[in-house]
Amino acid sequence: MNKSRLEAFTDAVIAIIMTILVLELARPDSDTWESLAKILPHLGVYFISFIMLAVYWVNHHHLLQSINKINGKVLWINMFFLFVLSLMPFVSNWVSHYLNSFVPELCYVILLTLANLTYYLLTRELLNINKSKVLGTSTIIKNRISLLLNLLSIVLGYFIAPIIMLLMSIFIFSLWIIPDKNVEEMLG
Numbered sequence: 001m002n003k004s005r006l007e008a009f010t011d012a013v014i015a016i017i018m019t020i021l022v023l024e025l026a027r028p029d030s031d032t033w034e035s036l037a038k039i040l041p042h043l044g045v046y047f048i049s050f051i052m053l054a055v056y057w058v059n060h061h062h063l064l065q066s067i068n069k070i071n072g073k074v075l076w077i078n079m080f081f082l083f084v085l086s087l088m089p090f091v092s093n094w095v096s097h098y099l100n101s102f103v104p105e106l107c108y109v110i111l112l113t114l115a116n117l118t119y120y121l122l123t124r125e126l127l128n129i130n131k132s133k134v135l136g137t138s139t140i141i142k143n144r145i146s147l148l149l150n151l152l153s154i155v156l157g158y159f160i161a162p163i164i165m166l167l168m169s170i171f172i173f174s175l176w177i178i179p180d181k182n183v184e185e186m187l188g
Contacts, residue, residue: 045096081118113150
């Protein structure tokens with residue numbers, strides 16, 4: 001199967017999700033600095049979520065650039081990955097209204113864990129059908145570390161403070177800001 005339609009579709013869906021994310025932002029209720037200060041938590045969660053979506057998009061782009069073939073299983077894993085990402089605006093909005101509240105932040109981390117899990121499954125399937133040496137073990141290891149840190153953040157958020165889940169999510173995504181060096185070298 002040709003991967004170009006999958007790339008184009010994924011690009012479009014992530015762009016729509018990012019657009020919905022910004023549409024969830026409420027404007028300040030007056031023209032004062034105090035009014036702007038009231039929405040800073042919303043802007044902060046929006047920024048974090050936007051960056052996370054951007055990190056997913058960049059790494060997904062690199063992942064697909066490093067392979068030649070896809071199959072039906074890849075299409076369905078990718079669809080579930082996009083479904084999970086499509087919930088980002090809803091959960092981000094909820095977290096921004098109840099910052100440091102366990103249930104919204106737990107849902108946010110569960111969403112990110114599902115996204116990380118589907119990205120891991122996508123990577124594994126693409127490695128299997130392409131016999132790629134480019135992605136190799138470094139991407140798989142980074143996937144596994146991310147999943148373990150997601151689970152650890154839930155435990156720490158429950159026993160210490162819910163905000164830890166959001167902070168650890170930021171840390172996890174900082175690991176992914178720089179894509180796999182092997183892919184970068186291959187792409188030149």
